[in-house]
Amino acid sequence: MRNYLQFVLKEKRLLSFGFTFTFFSSFGQTFLISLFVPFFLSDFNLSNASFGSIYSVATLASAFTLPFIGKWIDYLPLKKFSLLVAMGLMIAAFTVSVSWHVAILFIGLLLLRLAGQGLSSHTAQTAMAKFFRLQRGKALSIANLGYPIGEAILPLMITALIPILTWRGAWGGISLAIGILLIPFVINILSGKTEELTTPESATDDSEASPADYSIVLTDIRFYLLLPAVLLPAFWITGLFLYQVSIAEQLGWSATLIASAFVAFAGARIISSLGVGPIIDKLSARQLFPYYMLPIGSGFLVAYFHPGPWSAFAYMFLLGVTMGFGSNLKSALWAEMYGEDSVGTIRSLFSALMVFSTALSPFLMGWLLDNSIAMTDILLSAFITVIIGTLMAMLAFRKQLWG
Template sequence: MTYLTFVRKERRLLTFAISLTFFSSFGQTFLLSLFVPYFLTAFDLSNASFGTLYSLATLTGAMALPYLGQWIDRIPLRNYSMYVASGLLVAAILMSIAWHVAMLFVALIFLRLTGQGLSGHTAQATMARIYDRDRGKALSISALGYPIGEAILPSLIAFMMVYMHWRTVWGFVAGLIALFFIPVLWSLIKNESTTVEKSEEDVGTTRENYSKIFSDNRTFYTIPAILIPPFWVTGLFLYQVSAAGDMGWTAAIVASAFVAFAISRIVSGLLSGPMIDRFSAQTLFPFFLIPMMLGLTVAIFFSGTWTAFIYMGLVGVTLGLSSTFKSSLWAELYGTKMIGTVQSLFASIMVFSTALSPFLMGWMLDSGFTLTSIFVIALTSSFFSALLSCRLFFKS
């Protein structure tokens, strides 16, 4: 089935999934970082104290994710998606009225959990479960909400904050979620015939599912490769503007290179769908780190403005492939009945790794590591992770 035919036929569920991945932006670091200067002033926080608060909020959400994420396997999708959207609404409301640092902390927990965690989880688990032959296309299309949010929302939010208080901006976000996102989501999913509640016997207990996951050797072949891109991208993107002088890049060059990152992520994400449908995610997975490794190699051995664009573009290719490959791989390895449990577990592990990345990167930079030396470490760890994932070829 071609992309156009597939989109026309499945436009309702695809729109549902894209809406979730787009609105997940409100819990993502790239958008929340815009508010950090205002948080520091309003709550009299230092950079270090806010960083600790943010990491604790992220880790708290990560701990709750496996439990809350597995309920998508047990209750109707229309109910589950409304719970997730309502949680995002509560987070935005709390942020708009936060008058104490404790309320800011609770708002951050809800934003990280429902935004970064459960919104994307709901979209990807739904696509992976419902579609079989066209799973790759469904996942790649649903993931478009991520780069669309990255392209549109930062400029829009920055423009709004020129004329409004930051709390007012969050009030508008809450209104957008309540008056647009939730009604649209409900209209798309309320009559969906696939939202049938599954019994405990169908999906098994959480303990049984975890036992199945960790007794499968292929799990340990995939975990390092899954964690490497978000771990290094989180740390490198957070500090690369301040450390870009090591590479001869300016802040303007790094900002411009994000265009290459976004475009390559969209294109590779769309191309990954038909590739998975033809060859399977299990066959292709060992190769998805190669573009990122090539980008790191270019940044290590070459200098000049152009290297920033090549590096960011190739990293974007790996990120675009990653979001589609992972969800499809879980369905292939563990089946679709427990896809919510599997995906939420690995998402939680990923969030833990991204929470640790800024601490490690900050320590390395403070200890005298150059950006080039960090690129070498990232490249080495990516190479061995990719090598380990090659064991997926041996389907045991």
């Protein structure tokens, strides 16, 4: 803890920048947008299926756009890129608030997914991975605390605001908050000693390769071996969380119990995120990455056997551990594999693929449930994919593939 505190005090400007952007990414995340779904269905006369299709297409469109925009963080000053992202998020929230037609709502959702879930997260994690070498793991751990804190605080605030302001007023308030809080914050925090915030932490170069682009990555066999491990946790968690009521019913858990277990998920995510940071700095991300899915695999097994109410908390806790590990390990790994100078380009590619996978997950999960596939069979299948992904990741880090 002393090392963490000293590090935070020394690097408080850039760390607070990363934390703030992960926190504000919440406005483009499914957990927050889902709070407004009943109002979207009512005001735009949409069915659950039709809104689900609109949301999935918006998510896929944002995923397709992300690599083309995300790579510019490697070429533009951090301040300029960050301001563009913040303004995009502000415009997205405003667009949703004034949407008078379903087509305008679609544009607003697309911009929210792109600027929020996509670019805000991308900006924070790329900045941490790019500008910290010796303490990259700790930097990512601290910045990524914005995710669980947003998950814990914002739903309560939004549900309290909607009855007072209406759902449109709530989105207008979000847009205003971004305009008067996030944008001035970026201007202030990245002003002054700009050289410190545009030059990576001085250290001997510990990257494995010279700066890379998409063509180099797509011809790298390690990319394909690592891809399942990168995508599977978010893929399964998106689908399982979306249909958590079905999980509760089939496994004998109450809806209240599974909702309460989200506390275990958030707590595990915070603990594992903070805990893995110093280990990354000591051992490197490549040594840890092949094993980071083992907790989520164990969680699937716990839910598969579902021995009692306590298993809901163990299931959610283990899922949270992998999510906490993964958010730090992946950004650090791209810097180790391809160099800090192109971490934004590489990360935007993987982020886009992850968004694609999370867009497809609800379709697959819904189809399986509609066809009466038992939740235990789904959980067992998820466990098998985790084992396969782990073995492929272990193969990716064989010495022969690293030259």
